Amino acid sequence: MWKKKSVHQLVKFSLFFHPIPPWKTQISGRTSFSFLGGSNRFYISSNQASRLQQSHLVKMKLDTPEFHKLFTSELKTLIALFEKNKHEIRIAGGPVRDLLMGKVCHDVDLATTATPTQMKEMFELEGIRMINNKGESHGTITARINDKENYEVTTLRIDIRTDGRHAEVEFTKDWQLDAYRRDLTINAMFLDVDGTVYDYFNGIEDVNNRKVRFVGDPADRIQEDYLRILRYFRFYGRVAATAEEHEEATLKAISENAEGLKGISGERIWLELQKILTGNHAASIVKAIVQTGVYKYIGFPDSLSLEEFESVCERTEGSVPTPMTRMAALFSDVDQIYEMNKRLKVSTDELKTCLFVVMYRDQSPGENVMQYYQHLIASLAGKENKPHERVVELLKYKGMGETRKAIETWNMPRFPISGKDLLEMNVKKGPVFSKALGELRRRWIESDFQMTREELLDTIGEVLSDIRS
Structure with a gap:
């Protein structure tokens, strides 16, 4: 139908x-109304009663x-x-x-x-x-x-x-x-x-009309649970058709009650932030978070670049970035990231993604871009968990779509040397053993993964001499 x-x-x-029949009452010198709620009465302010009746x-x-x-x-x-x-x-x-x-x-x-x-x-x-x-x-x-x-x-x-x-x-x-x-x-x-x-x-x-409004007075709703400040922003990104159409009264209530977020756990805040950072109107919403002073209580640094965040949101649009990939744009150095984590207590994997993006985002790949990122993945394998995934997120951050797609489908060749090979050549386990294996891996990467097992083992004498000298 x-x-x-x-x-x-x-x-x-x-x-x-x-309408709901109220019973007028005096509580703490204020006029309030009591309503039947189950077996007992409960009390609300006269303003709330007025809104209910309306x-x-x-x-x-x-x-x-x-x-x-x-x-x-x-x-x-x-x-x-x-x-x-x-x-x-x-x-x-x-x-x-x-x-x-x-x-x-x-x-x-x-x-x-x-x-x-x-x-x-x-x-x-x-x-x-x-x-x-x-x-x-x-x-x-x-x-x-x-x-x-x-x-x-x-x-x-x-x-x-x-x-x-x-x-x-x-x-x-x-x-x-x-x-x-x-x-x-x-x-x-x-x-x-x-x-x-x-x-x-x-x-x-x-x-x-794609409007996001609080039920009744925004301040009343926020003071019942200060996490509703972030829930408001999250649902704005999910429902609103256009950016920056917040009601003035709503932003005023958020600004006046932002400090209440100090009492909310970092874990609960991060759950909301993740959806805000990857949702619609993320750049505009983060701007509102800063302008209302909310940012002070949710792990954001005191000095941040909204311009960089907006640029990253534009560059990552449609590439499904992780929340941390975008959030990295708010940090100028790793110290700010560690300060953020004291408040939000993100997962180890999320923290490492943020640190990785901030540490490598300004490094130039040179002329052979694909080779640079392939070598970066290979050099971190065994040292860094999920190097492939982290490089992909870095490329999303930088807006390098074609390179990202190529890296996503690239399978790193298998390193032809194992610890067993060194043991068979009478290299005992210890610091020299680890350094030798690392040096052989470096030479293999520098050859663009072309050196064979035999070619690498032929250099073991030279490698050990350099390590011991």
């Missing part, structure tokens, strides 16, 4: 207000190939179980956004009115295995269906209190309250199994 074109062509709106529910019907493809037999089994036990269950957040954008979803997040205890009872009764119970305190139960697919199902919840990193939650059965606690409007929608999208905060319109 629905054609896969724009969101406007997919939408059949049903618009109505969905929100409205927009519904639309979604009927696309991507939507229908989502419902595997495993997902249908899971949904049927909740329906049998009279618990509401809907697809939540990211998958809804992606479906509205016409994208295929590979991961499905689900939300339900069932409590974790009720879910566990259901799954145990049906013999469904539950795995990874770390999320249970926040309402998430992971079920493995047909021993094939894992699904995370989270109880609708509200944040009782937050510290900028973690939240204490209480369960609710109100979908609007759960939507309000989410970060961005495009991530605050729900999708029913019949294709009905539930949108309380103009998420559908924002997806259609």
Whole structure:
């Protein structure tokens, strides 16, 4: 019935207000409102209450190939179980956004009115295995269906209190309250199994217009979890059609709350940065990160070149660089890289990629470019892990596309000498042994891999004499 074109062509709106009755209260001298959330009341500010009452529910019907493809037999089994036990269950957040954008979803997040205890009872009764119970305190139960697919199902919840990193939650059965606690409007929608999208905060319109906005007041959302600053930038790169169309109020809130990132672990920050660095509008977003002062708290150096980063983004476009390949453009020397790693704690492989690019990016390959990089790979083999891959990333950084493609398909010849050859010539293991093997390898590379085993062994006397002299 629905054609896969724009969101406007997919939408059949049903618009109505969905007020929630508040109880006026005084907390710490401020006027606040309490709402029923599960068995208890929870409190929000008068500004938040006003925004909640001003929100409205927009519904639309979604009927696309991507939507229908989502419902595997495993997902249908899971949904049927909740329906049998009279618990509401809907697809939540990211998958809804992606479906509205016409994208295929590979991961499905689900939300339900069932409590974790009720879910566990259901799954145990049906013999469904539950795995990874770390999320249970926040309402998430992971079920493995047909021993094939894992699904995370989270109880609708509200944040009782937050510290900028973690939240204490209480369960609710109100979908609007759960939507309000989410970060961005495009991530605050729900999708029913019949294709009905539930949108309380103009998420559908924002997806259609490729706008990235916080739910409610940006400062409130950021202060609940300061990592949302980087999540905002990541989703801007993923959703926004053009660069540098941030709302002024959003950038102001980010700038005023950037210091809160000091309390976020480097590992969590790096997970977000990786996607920002390799996503759309990376140069523009990094510029905004610098202008808002966010860079001070995420491992970036105090002095960096946005021009170099922009150039590298242009040169690496379409070549699928690693995040570190692009990030290397922000560093002027290896000392800055080691300082970055104190904050972000990247993997050893990522650190070595960054160091390699910075150390070799300014070296001239001379006239025979292909030979230079072949020799570089061969000279590092055995000393450096993954020299071939690192040279490829270096060539991406430098924008040397043709050379990169040639290097990617080049297979380094096998070094014809082994340690056994030297032992048979009565060279004992030790410092001289290692130096001799290294010198023979150097001569082989300098011959452009042409010297044979016999030719190399004929030089062993000369090599040993030079080492011992």
